[in-house]
Structures are given as C-alpha cells and as structure tokens.
Amino acid sequence: xxxxxxxxxxxxxxxxxxxxxxxxxxxxxxxxxxxxxxxxxxxxxxxxxxxxxxxxxxxxxxxxxxxxxxxxxxxxxxxxxxxxxxxxxxxxxxxxxxxxxxxxxxxxxxxxxxxxxxxxxxxxxxxxxxxxxxxxxx
Numbered sequence: 446x447x448x449x450x451x452x453x454x455x456x457x458x459x460x461x462x463x464x465x466x467x468x469x470x471x472x473x474x475x476x477x478x479x480x481x482x483x484x485x486x487x488x489x490x491x492x493x494x495x496x497x498x499x500x501x502x503x504x505x506x507x508x509x510x511x512x513x514x515x516x517x518x519x520x521x522x523x524x525x526x527x528x529x530x531x532x533x534x535x536x537x538x539x540x541x542x543x544x545x546x547x548x549x550x551x552x553x554x555x556x557x558x559x560x561x562x563x564x565x566x567x568x569x570x571x572x573x574x575x576x577x578x579x580x581x582x583x
Contacts, residue, residue, distance in 0.1 A: 476533060481522050482502075487501060509529075520550065523547065526578070563576065
C-alpha cells in the first residue's frame with residue numbers, strides 16, 4: 446500500500462519519520478524526534494491554510510554519524526544535512542541542499558588538522574554531487 450494518495454499527499458497524519466536514540470546498555474529508547482521535512486507536501490495547494498508541524502518527517506532512510514566532538518550529523522531522505530544534539534535530538538544546525546535530497550550517510554575525515562563532514566546529494570546522474578563542510582577548530 447502506498448503512503449501517498451493520487452495527488453502525492455500522504456494518507457497518514459505527520460510526522461512521517463523519526464530519529465531515535467537507543468540506550469543499548471538498558472535496552473530503552475532515550476528520545477524520539479520527528480526527523481526531516483518534505484517541502485513538496487508542505488507546499489501542496491490542497492494543504493493551503495492547514496497548520497502543519499515544524500517537522501513533517503521525510504520518508505527515507507536516515508544515515509547518522511557521531512563525531513568525537515559529540516555532535517550527530519544526519520542525512521538521508523530530506524533536503525538538508527542536520528547537526529543534532531545527541532542528548533536531546535534537537536537540531537543544532539541545518540543546511541538546506543535546495544531541491545536535492547541527501548542520498549547517503551554523512552562521512553567524515555580529517556585533513557591538515559581540520560575535521561570535515563561530507564554528504565552525497567542528488568543523483569543518480571549528472572545532478573549528483575558531494576557537499577563538504579569544515580567543522581570549527583576546537
């Protein structure tokens with residue numbers, strides 16, 4: 446069964462996706478927050494005037510990495526890369542990728558004493574590219 450009606454409006458109420466943090470030592474969920482957004486649904490004419498939540502949730506598999514500095518970077522499914530607080534799930538920073546969805550788990554590397562986070566967006570095809578972000582120096 447499709448999540449969407451004929452006109453690409455989800456059948457279910459939002460949020461459509463969550464980011465979860467699990468305590469593996471206790472086998473308990475630490476927190477759960479709606480993750481991502483869907484601008485096409487938000488801008489649909491049939492929903493004009495409807496109060497929608499701040500985060501609709503983006504259908505897709507979210508990829509998460511944790512940095513040594515204690516920040517989670519999350520992509521996958523929506524049109525942004527997110528820096529997330531690992532204790533609360535709150536967005537610390539978001540970079541909008543325009544019309545291109547993030548298409549993979551963020552990657553990280555160090556070069557010349559600086560840490561970078563990279564994410565694939567767009568694609569497959571000629572629109573695919575990598576976006577790289579330099580993290581602040583400690």
